[in-house]
Amino acid sequence: MEFKAKLRHLKISSRKVRLVIDSIRGNSVIEARGKLPFLGKRAAEPILKLLESAIANTKNNYEHLGIDVKEDNLYIKEITANDGPTLKRWKPRAFGRATPILKRTSHINLILAERKPSKVKKTKQAKPEIKIVKDLKEPIKEKIKEDKDIKESKPQELADDKKAKGRFNRLTNFIRKTGTK
Numbered sequence: 001m002e003f004k005a006k007l008r009h010l011k012i013s014s015r016k017v018r019l020v021i022d023s024i025r026g027n028s029v030i031e032a033r034g035k036l037p038f039l040g041k042r043a044a045e046p047i048l049k050l051l052e053s054a055i056a057n058t059k060n061n062y063e064h065l066g067i068d069v070k071e072d073n074l075y076i077k078e079i080t081a082n083d084g085p086t087l088k089r090w091k092p093r094a095f096g097r098a099t100p101i102l103k104r105t106s107h108i109n110l111i112l113a114e115r116k117p118s119k120v121k122k123t124k125q126a127k128p129e130i131k132i133v134k135d136l137k138e139p140i141k142e143k144i145k146e147d148k149d150i151k152e153s154k155p156q157e158l159a160d161d162k163k164a165k166g167r168f169n170r171l172t173n174f175i176r177k178t179g180t181k
Contacts, residue, residue, distance in 0.1 A: 001067070001117065002077065005054035007108040009084050010046055014106035017043045017081040021108070029055060029074040029112065047108065051076075054112050069118055077113035081106050 010017065020043045024032040029051065036048040058069040084105030090098045 001062075001069075001114055003054055003058040003062075003069070003074075003112040005050055005057055005110045005112075007046060007050045007110075010043075010106050010108060011103070012043050012046075012106060013104035014081040014083050016041070017047070017106050017108060020044050020047055021079045021081055025076055025079050027076055028115075029071050029076070032076055050108060050110055054110050058112065067118055069114065073114045073116055073118065074112045075115055076110065078109070078111040080109050082109070083107075 020036075020039055020041050023039065024035055024047070027035070032051060033048070036044045036051070055071060055074070058074065062069060084107045086105065087103040089101040089103060091101050093099050
């Protein structure tokens with residue numbers, strides 16, 4: 001299974017970023033995490049953050065499917081740095097001239113994969129909890145008795161009186177919430 005993460009509009013040229021990503025391509029996640037802080041390049045820090053984000057994506061996005069992904073099993077399958085939009089600026093020069101300055105950006109795509117496919121755990125669906133209230137106070141017991149009287153009466157009779165209809169709805173909702181009969 002593959003896990004993806006993207007970093008867009010990084011304000012470092014893609015040529016400089018490629019120097020860093022070439023050194024970690026194909027490595028395991030643990031090796032890459034160990035190498036990046038010691039490379040001495042400015043692009044190493046955002047790539048380390050991207051790697052951490054990809055690891056977090058594996059845990060967060062696939063946990064509900066019952067897939068347990070371990071960091072020991074992950075490696076960097078593919079990592080690319082492409083050109084992003086270039087910001088064009090001008091710098092004043094001698095004799096009233098101006099020269100262009102190109103501030104380049106890059107987009108980085110990271111794909112992690114598993115060395116050995118992880119097993120899918122079969123999870124049981126949680127059943128809704130039903131709370132049974134044993135000791136009810138007197139006012140609540142009275143409401144339940146009144147509700148039984150209202151249930152036994154015909155809904156057409158209640159439709160005439162708007163207050164009775166609203167009261168009927170409130171009491172039925174109360175009974176549903178408390179789980180009492």
